[in-house]
Amino acid sequence: MDAKHEEILQRAQERVIEALAKNMDLYGITMSTGLLYGTLLFQDKPMTLDEMGKAMGMSKTSMSTGVRTLMELKMVEKIWKKGARKDHYEVNLDWYQNFIDLFSLRWRSAAEYNVHAMKKSLQELHALLHSEDLSDELRERVQTSIQRIENGLEYYDWLSRLIDSFETHEIFQFVPKKPMS
Numbered sequence: 496m497d498a499k500h501e502e503i504l505q506r507a508q509e510r511v512i513e514a515l516a517k518n519m520d521l522y523g524i525t526m527s528t529g530l531l532y533g534t535l536l537f538q539d540k541p542m543t544l545d546e547m548g549k550a551m552g553m554s555k556t557s558m559s560t561g562v563r564t565l566m567e568l569k570m571v572e573k574i575w576k577k578g579a580r581k582d583h584y585e586v587n588l589d590w591y592q593n594f595i596d597l598f599s600l601r602w603r604s605a606a607e608y609n610v611h612a613m614k615k616s617l618q619e620l621h622a623l624l625h626s627e628d629l630s631d632e633l634r635e636r637v638q639t640s641i642q643r644i645e646n647g648l649e650y651y652d653w654l655s656r657l658i659d660s661f662e663t664h665e666i667f668q669f670v671p672k673k674p675m676s
Contacts, residue, residue, distance in 0.1 A: 508537045522597065524568075527553065528561040532570060532586065541574040541583035569596040591672055595661045603658050610651045613644045620644070 515536070516529030524532075534550055535542060542550070547558040562584055565571035570593050574583045587593055620641050624634065660666045 512537070522601070524564065525561075527551075527557060528564050531558065531561040532565055535565075535571060535584065535586040536588075538585070541576065541585040543579075543581040543583055545581070547584075568600065569593070591667075595664075599658050599661050602654060606651050606654050606658070610648065613647055613651075617641060617644050617648075 512530060512533030515533045516526050519529035519532065520526045530551060531547060534547065544555045544558040544562065547553075547562070548555045551558070562571055566573065566584075570587055571584050572587055574585050576583050620637050623629065624637050624641070629637070657666075660669075
């Protein structure tokens with residue numbers, strides 16, 4: 496009877512692993528890295544790159560690339576094991592923190608890139624606005640563009656404060672976590 500129960504357990508875990516991998520793919524994480532995360536999630540012990548490769552039927556190089564990505568996102572941690580020559584890795588089981596780390600890194604990076612572009616464009620548009628030979632029609636279009644960019648900068652200021660609320664965990668005052676079992 497244990498074999499049947501083992502099969503049910505394995506099927507249930509595989510369903511979750513695949514769903515997580517597909518979801519992570521939506522956020523720019525490759526399907527194989529998502530599958531690696533899911534595989535590590537259901538391990539009872541930290542794994543080496545060789546063990547991961549064997550479990551997933553993939554190369555050690557692929558596992559190394561996936562682990563590096565997951566470590567950058569703080570979703571996987573390197574674990575020291577006494578007497579072990581190889582590095583071992585395990586999943587950070589704090590799903591709330593995983594979400595915060597993943598989205599904060601990506602949102603902040605995208606926001607900073609856009610803010611930089613907007614500020615540079617604002618400088619150019621303000622300089623253009625001071626041109627004496629600017630037609631009234633073009634002056635109006637420049638002013639409209641300046642206003643739209645300033646609105647965008649206000650949004651990115653809000654987004655930055657939202658990211659800060661995630662990173663400081665203030666968000667949980669507004670949307671409390673349920674106790675984990």
